[in-house]
Amino acid sequence: MFQLTAVTKVYSGRPALGPLTLDVPAGQTTVLIGPSGCGKSTLIRLLIGLVEPDAGTVAFNRTAVTQSTTRNVRRRTGYVIQDGGLFPHMTARENVTLMARHLGWDRARIDKRVSELAELTQFPIDGLNRYPEQISGGQRQRVGLMRALLLDPDALLLDEPLGALDPLVRAELQSELRDIFRSLGKTVVLVTHDLGEAAFFADQVVLLRDGQIVQQGSAADLWHRPADPFVTRFVQAQRGPEVPA
Amino acid sequence: MKRAKLSAVACSAMFLLLPLLPGCSAPAKKPVVIGAKKFTESVILAEMGTQLARAGGAESRGDDLGGTPALWLALTQGDIDAYPEYTGTIRRQILKGDPPDLAAALAVHGVRISKPLGFRNNYALGMRKDVAAAKGITSISHLRAHPELRCGFIHEFLDRPDGWPGVKKHYVLSHTSVQGMNHTLAYRALVEKAIDLTEVYTTDGEIAQYDLLVLNDDQNFFPAYEAVWLYRADLADRHPKVVEQLLRLEGHISEPQMQQMNCLAQGEQKKDEREVAGEFLNQSLGITNTPASTASADGSLAGRLAETTYEHLRLVVPSLLAAVLVAVPLGVIAARRPRLGNMILATTGVLQTIPSLALLLFMIPVMMFLVGKGTGPPPAIAALFLYSLLPIVRNTHSGLTGIPGTLRESAEALGLPPLAKLWRVELPLAAPMILAGVRTAAVINVGTATLGGFIGAGGYGRPILRGIDKFDIPLMLEGAIPAAVLALVIEAVFGLVERFFARRA
Numbered sequence: 001m002f003q004l005t006a007v008t009k010v011y012s013g014r015p016a017l018g019p020l021t022l023d024v025p026a027g028q029t030t031v032l033i034g035p036s037g038c039g040k041s042t043l044i045r046l047l048i049g050l051v052e053p054d055a056g057t058v059a060f061n062r063t064a065v066t067q068s069t070t071r072n073v074r075r076r077t078g079y080v081i082q083d084g085g086l087f088p089h090m091t092a093r094e095n096v097t098l099m100a101r102h103l104g105w106d107r108a109r110i111d112k113r114v115s116e117l118a119e120l121t122q123f124p125i126d127g128l129n130r131y132p133e134q135i136s137g138g139q140r141q142r143v144g145l146m147r148a149l150l151l152d153p154d155a156l157l158l159d160e161p162l163g164a165l166d167p168l169v170r171a172e173l174q175s176e177l178r179d180i181f182r183s184l185g186k187t188v189v190l191v192t193h194d195l196g197e198a199a200f201f202a203d204q205v206v207l208l209r210d211g212q213i214v215q216q217g218s219a220a221d222l223w224h225r226p227a228d229p230f231v232t233r234f235v236q237a238q239r240g241p242e243v244p245a
Numbered sequence: 246m247k248r249a250k251l252s253a254v255a256c257s258a259m260f261l262l263l264p265l266l267p268g269c270s271a272p273a274k275k276p277v278v279i280g281a282k283k284f285t286e287s288v289i290l291a292e293m294g295t296q297l298a299r300a301g302g303a304e305s306r307g308d309d310l311g312g313t314p315a316l317w318l319a320l321t322q323g324d325i326d327a328y329p330e331y332t333g334t335i336r337r338q339i340l341k342g343d344p345p346d347l348a349a350a351l352a353v354h355g356v357r358i359s360k361p362l363g364f365r366n367n368y369a370l371g372m373r374k375d376v377a378a379a380k381g382i383t384s385i386s387h388l389r390a391h392p393e394l395r396c397g398f399i400h401e402f403l404d405r406p407d408g409w410p411g412v413k414k415h416y417v418l419s420h421t422s423v424q425g426m427n428h429t430l431a432y433r434a435l436v437e438k439a440i441d442l443t444e445v446y447t448t449d450g451e452i453a454q455y456d457l458l459v460l461n462d463d464q465n466f467f468p469a470y471e472a473v474w475l476y477r478a479d480l481a482d483r484h485p486k487v488v489e490q491l492l493r494l495e496g497h498i499s500e501p502q503m504q505q506m507n508c509l510a511q512g513e514q515k516k517d518e519r520e521v522a523g524e525f526l527n528q529s530l531g532i533t534n535t536p537a538s539t540a541s542a543d544g545s546l547a548g549r550l551a552e553t554t555y556e557h558l559r560l561v562v563p564s565l566l567a568a569v570l571v572a573v574p575l576g577v578i579a580a581r582r583p584r585l586g587n588m589i590l591a592t593t594g595v596l597q598t599i600p601s602l603a604l605l606l607f608m609i610p611v612m613m614f615l616v617g618k619g620t621g622p623p624p625a626i627a628a629l630f631l632y633s634l635l636p637i638v639r640n641t642h643s644g645l646t647g648i649p650g651t652l653r654e655s656a657e658a659l660g661l662p663p664l665a666k667l668w669r670v671e672l673p674l675a676a677p678m679i680l681a682g683v684r685t686a687a688v689i690n691v692g693t694a695t696l697g698g699f700i701g702a703g704g705y706g707r708p709i710l711r712g713i714d715k716f717d718i719p720l721m722l723e724g725a726i727p728a729a730v731l732a733l734v735i736e737a738v739f740g741l742v743e744r745f746f747a748r749r750a
Contacts (some may be wrong), residue, residue, distance in 0.1 A: 045654075050654055050656060050657060050658060070660075071660045071662065072660075074657075074658055074659065074660030075658075075659075075660040077658075079655070079659075081650075081651060081654070081655065081659035082651075085651050085652060085654070085655035086655075087652060087655070087656070087670055087673075087674070088652075088674070089673045089674055089676075098658070098659065098661075098669060098670075099661070102661060102665050102669065125478050147659075
């Protein structure tokens with residue numbers, strides 16, 4: 001669905017990404033993982049033109065992502081960030097339906113779509129008229145997801161979507177999200193720095209370091225067939241709980 | 246008249262922008278307007294003119310406008326129909342040549358001149374009697390031996406060829422301590438020995454009130470300043486009876502009479518000029534006040550307040566609305582294009598550093614050129630508009646640039662086109678900041694609008710300036726208190742609106 005070819009990105013003279021070539025297959029979940037500053041957030045932004053590459057090309061369904069095509073790419077791609085990125089001056093419903101109102105959908109169509117989405121994300125109907133600051137972090141994330149799914153996009157991009165949540169809510173949302181991804185069959189790109197989360201979601205894991213792909217494959221590949229010592233260190237650093245005897 | 250004024254107040258919302266457009270006031274029922282300079286004598290004479298015009302069967306009103314240039318401009322462009330002037334001023338300041346035939350020289354400008362009204366109000370120099378006696382000064386030429394004397398003159402006198410520059414040259418004086426000040430304040434300063442010498446008008450009530458010495462013009466510098474009417478030539482066609490009435494004053498006011506009237510209005514009693522003028526007309530010409538003048542809105546404090554409030558809002562509201570309409574887009578552009586933004590912010594910042602009074606006066610020729618009207622509300626509105634820009638531009642800019650990057654990115658990622666993004670997301674997010682800017686601009690605007698009194702724009706500045714001129718504290722407060730109250734009301738209203746937005750954001 002997304003093809004990156006020899007893409008590089010330089011921030012104020014310092015290379016942040018690439019040269020990098022990557023294929024994001026349709027209908028699968030690709031997880032971008034790596035330590036802070038590895039370029040995974042830059043990479044996901046490149047996909048919908050929030051960041052423009054200094055060299056190389058980004059394509060969406062074989063169409064180059066350029067200034068003239070980004071609007072179309074963005075409408076066919078849902079984007080969710082940490083804590084939802086909700087607009088504080090709009091209610092949950094207004095956040096979700098912003099694009100529909102802009103596109104001039106009629107009331108009935110909007111209402112129908114909102115109920116579908118609320119059911120899908122298990123968001124309580126009475127929370128729709130609340131402002132973002134009046135609902136919990138987990139609920140905000142559901143609203144962010146509803147907003148991203150409103151136009152029934154082909155792809156869903158999530159940048160550390162669960163980073164701000166406590167472990168219980170996080171675990172609950174993880175399984176809900178995976179169910180939603182599976183039921184919708186959409187192309188998903190998810191950024192995280194948590195290997196457990198990556199393994200939970202991924203059909204394909206892409207491990208990045210210093211703007212380069214270190215290893216690409218299944219989570220099991222990373223674990224059992226590390227490409228180099230960095231992968232081993234990265235995998236071993238994600239230790240489980242050490243329960244005192 | 247009163248009903249017209251009331252309905253005008255009622256419809257103010259609709260007509261707020263009208264003062265911006267010249268020639269929009271209904272010409273059919275245009276009243277006769279008698280102008281006055283901003284000092285008591287001129288106001289009293291203009292008040293007589295207003296009442297005489299009424300006796301001649303016309304609607305009329307007075308309009309105190311400021312200095313000679315503003316009056317002359319207003320007369321020639323038709324804002325006023327007549328005003329009291331002095332022959333010396335006409336020769337040396339208006340016509341600048343000392344032409345042999347005044348009437349012919351004025352006719353070129355479409356202006357006619359009456360015969361002298363009877364009294365002269367000459368320029369002279371005045372001192373405290375005790376100070377003058379101690380230094381042995383009785384004539385202007387004696388001043389040459391006392392260059393240490395501190396002088397305080399009104400600004401106009403400092404600039405006029407028939408004022409201080411001329412005196413200095415004629416008498417070869419070398420005084421260096423010369424400051425410009427308000428005429429009434431100069432008298433106070435003289436009495437309190439803060440200055441030693443000031444210019445006086447020979448009919449000033451203060452000369453008798455403070456028992457001052459008028460220096461002898463022993464080398465005949467000052468020309469005669471005989472009071473006359475200047476009126477538009479077309480007034481004789483439109484209202485022949487009004488001209489007839491105005492001319493009845495010719496040769497009718499003696500110097501002691503004028504001095505006494507000035508004293509009544511300016512001394513301890515602070516009598517209203519309207520009353521002083523009315524009594525004089527009654528006694529010397531047998532004219533009784535027509536009902537229109539006593540029933541005028543100026544009669545009661547409430548009526549005066551309603552009028553000045555209306556006039557003040559007529560300056561504040563259009564200038565503020567126009568500033569919002571221009572400054573918000575400028576702020577948006579400034580936020581979008583940083584380099585252009587720096588220029589916009591610097592330019593509006595510079596406008597803010599120009600002293601407000603200077604900006605106001607600078608707008609007179611500008612508006613004369615742009616809309617053909619250089620006095621009254623248009624230049625005041627233009628200056629207030631420029632003055633209101635900076636707080637709104639700056640706050641719009643910082644409101645927009647202060648939106649967190651994640652929110653801006655979220656809006657972009659949705660695929661909203663730039664205008665929709667601005668309208669639906671960015672401006673609402675910046676709204677509290679923008680509102681705070683509008684609030685600041687509004688409060689500055691209300692305060693600065695009082696300076697409109699200097700150029701005949703009306704509003705709360707009128708009683709303030711008249712009050713300063715007459716040293717009449719209650720009259721000053723009549724403008725100052727409502728101005729402060731209006732500023733507080735605006736603060737409160739914006740506070741409520743801001744709280745509404747803050748709750749949502």
